Amino acid sequence: xxxxxxxxxxxxxxxxxxxxxxxxxxxxxxxxxxxxxxxxxxxxxxxxxxxxxxxxxxxxxxxxxxxxxxxxxxxxxxxxxxxxxxxxxxxxxxxxxxxxxxxxxxxxxxxxxxxxxxxxxxxxxxxxxxxxxxxxxxxxxxxxxxxxxxxxxxxxxxxxxxxxxxxxxxxxxxxxxxxxxxxxxxxxxxxxxxxxxxxxxxxxxxxxxxxxxxxxxxxxxxxxxxxxxxxxxx
Amino acid sequence: xxxxxxxxxxxxxxxxxxxxxxxxxxxxxxxxxxxxxxxxxxxxxxxxxxxxxxxxxxxxxxxxxxxxxxxxxxxxxxxxxxxxxxxxxxxxxxxxxxxxxxxxxxxxxxxxxxxxxxxxxxxxxxxxxxxxxxxxxxxxxxxxxxxxxxxxxxxxxxxxxxxxxxxxxxxxxxxxxxxxxxxxxxxxxxxxxxxxxxxxxxxxxxxxxxxxxxxxxxxxxxxxxxxxxxxxxx
DNA sequence: CGACCGATTGAAGGTCGTCAAACTACGTGG
DNA sequence: CCACGTAGTTTGACGACCTTCAATCGGTCG
Numbered sequence: 001x002x003x004x005x006x007x008x009x010x011x012x013x014x015x016x017x018x019x020x021x022x023x024x025x026x027x028x029x030x031x032x033x034x035x036x037x038x039x040x041x042x043x044x045x046x047x048x049x050x051x052x053x054x055x056x057x058x059x060x061x062x063x064x065x066x067x068x069x070x071x072x073x074x075x076x077x078x079x080x081x082x083x084x085x086x087x088x089x090x091x092x093x094x095x096x097x098x099x100x101x102x103x104x105x106x107x108x109x110x111x112x113x114x115x116x117x118x119x120x121x122x123x124x125x126x127x128x129x130x131x132x133x134x135x136x137x138x139x140x141x142x143x144x145x146x147x148x149x150x151x152x153x154x155x156x157x158x159x160x161x162x163x164x165x166x167x168x169x170x171x172x173x174x175x176x177x178x179x180x181x182x183x184x185x186x187x188x189x190x191x192x193x194x195x196x197x198x199x200x201x202x203x204x205x206x207x208x209x210x211x212x213x214x215x216x217x218x219x220x221x222x223x224x225x226x227x228x229x230x231x232x233x234x
Numbered sequence: 235x236x237x238x239x240x241x242x243x244x245x246x247x248x249x250x251x252x253x254x255x256x257x258x259x260x261x262x263x264x265x266x267x268x269x270x271x272x273x274x275x276x277x278x279x280x281x282x283x284x285x286x287x288x289x290x291x292x293x294x295x296x297x298x299x300x301x302x303x304x305x306x307x308x309x310x311x312x313x314x315x316x317x318x319x320x321x322x323x324x325x326x327x328x329x330x331x332x333x334x335x336x337x338x339x340x341x342x343x344x345x346x347x348x349x350x351x352x353x354x355x356x357x358x359x360x361x362x363x364x365x366x367x368x369x370x371x372x373x374x375x376x377x378x379x380x381x382x383x384x385x386x387x388x389x390x391x392x393x394x395x396x397x398x399x400x401x402x403x404x405x406x407x408x409x410x411x412x413x414x415x416x417x418x419x420x421x422x423x424x425x426x427x428x429x430x431x432x433x434x435x436x437x438x439x440x441x442x443x444x445x446x447x448x449x450x451x452x453x454x455x456x457x458x459x460x461x462x463x464x465x466x467x468x
Numbered sequence: 469c470g471a472c473c474g475a476t477t478g479a480a481g482g483t484c485g486t487c488a489a490a491c492t493a494c495g496t497g498g
Numbered sequence: 499c500c501a502c503g504t505a506g507t508t509t510g511a512c513g514a515c516c517t518t519c520a521a522t523c524g525g526t527c528g
Contacts, residue, residue, distance in 0.1 A: 024454060034258075044493070058303075075384055075385075075387075075388040076388075077389065077392065078402060078466070078467060079393075079466070079467045081392050082388075083387055083388045083391075083392055085294050085383075085384045085387050085388060086384075097377060097380075097381075099373075100373060100374065100377050102377070105381060107383070107386065115318065122453060129366070132267050132362050132363070137294075139333075139376070140334065140381065142373070142376040142377075143331060143336070143376075144329075145380055146376065146379055146380050146383060147339060148318075149309075149380060149384060149387065150319045150320075150339065150340070151382060152312060152316045152387060153309075153317055153383065153386060153387050154309040154310075154316075154476075155311065156321060157387065157428055158309075158311065158317055158393045158428055159313075159315060159513095160485095160515070160516090161515080161516070165475085175303075185475090186475065186476090189476080192468035194391055194392055194428075195517090196516075196517060196518080197474090197475090197479090197514075198475095198516090198517075198518080198519095199515090199516060199517075201474090201475055201476055201477085202476080202516095204475090204476095205475080205476060205477080211470080218340075222356055232312070232313070233312060233313045237519085315469090384510090394483070394484090395483080395484070419505095419506070419507090420506075420507065420508095421506080429484075430484075430486085431507090432484090432486080432487095432507095432508085432509090433483090433484060434483075435506095435507055435508060436484095436487075436490055436509080438508095439507080439508060439517080440509090461503080
């Protein structure tokens, strides 16, 4: 379960100004000239499912941008319980709290194959104070993370199990832009919803029998949005 | 239930540099000269229990500092369910999202008598870009709000009801610096914990019978920290 | 093939939600 | 001063839902 943490396939120094997901990334608003001020290397790498990007308490000198795949932020309780408090996807930044010189607050674990960029803290810190555009982006990220957190509490941790699962599926579908999406393990879904793995399995199995949840290519699924929406109101 | 929102006892223009809780407030790091740059009036006012500071969707041109009392941030679901996603106390800032020109994301309601300062957005915005100290404070607040949100999800929305109530009580006591603290209504506690008012009442009543929760002066209570801590581990 | 991991299913028991009633504290008005 | 109304708390009975424990199944990888 516990991985030694980050040390994986290196993919070479990234060229941010030619980045394919630049419009989503932290540096989306930077002007061309701003990139000349980046001296420190930004490299691309990837993680396999289950590998840790960092652990709670770590003080790595980087933040990370998710290029593809899903990262779960996990928080543990002294008694062994744990919850997934947030899921990061394409364009999100992992390790924002490091910008304040605080140790990481969660374990960050890959939910499937994940591609990332490592951005040295120094790069962000120097750019932040000079370029209002980056600055605005950072605030924006913070804002979004907080709004997400509230949504999770309100929508995904409230009501009976079937309702929560339905909301989670609708959420993932919406985040994928309405397309087929990656269905997490039952254990992970349970940890997001505050219910057991078994309960999650029973509900998803029922949804499949009803035809409201169908598997598509690979680990992807598709849902009957209308049917599941019904479950969220009652 | 629904209050017309903010319009109450005005207490006069506040003098921030002489503020009694300045060390806790948003402007704590500002130098004396910075205060001369504040032209817009900052006024003090208060709310009674149940009154709204603002509602979801509002676009008031202010943020607010809590001088005393407790403010709950409430989020509603289409089906009528709702959760309290955070509680603001002395020194906290309400309406941070307004700094990004976003409408308020919650209903902000006084849990008891609350004293506040209204800070016009303009004041914060102009100071923010010039003074790194205020800037750091803002990031700091954001960070804390996010950490709080995660804690609530992990500790207060996980496990059986008695465990959650125990954790909530310990939380409130810790936030009060170990002193006697204000015990919210059962309904509010339930809305924080994701359980019903009745369940909350049954648990707190049992705690009282056990002597783990005793009422002190007025609406205040005191707890047996050791006993309640036991409940959080099992 | 055999081991392992995750998903599924079932049975049993406990917890919690629902519904309803009684009780307390408090403020209003007769 | 007391009656009454209101709002919040407590309590109980009952049933639904969820957790727990355990077994089985399916697929993947060595």
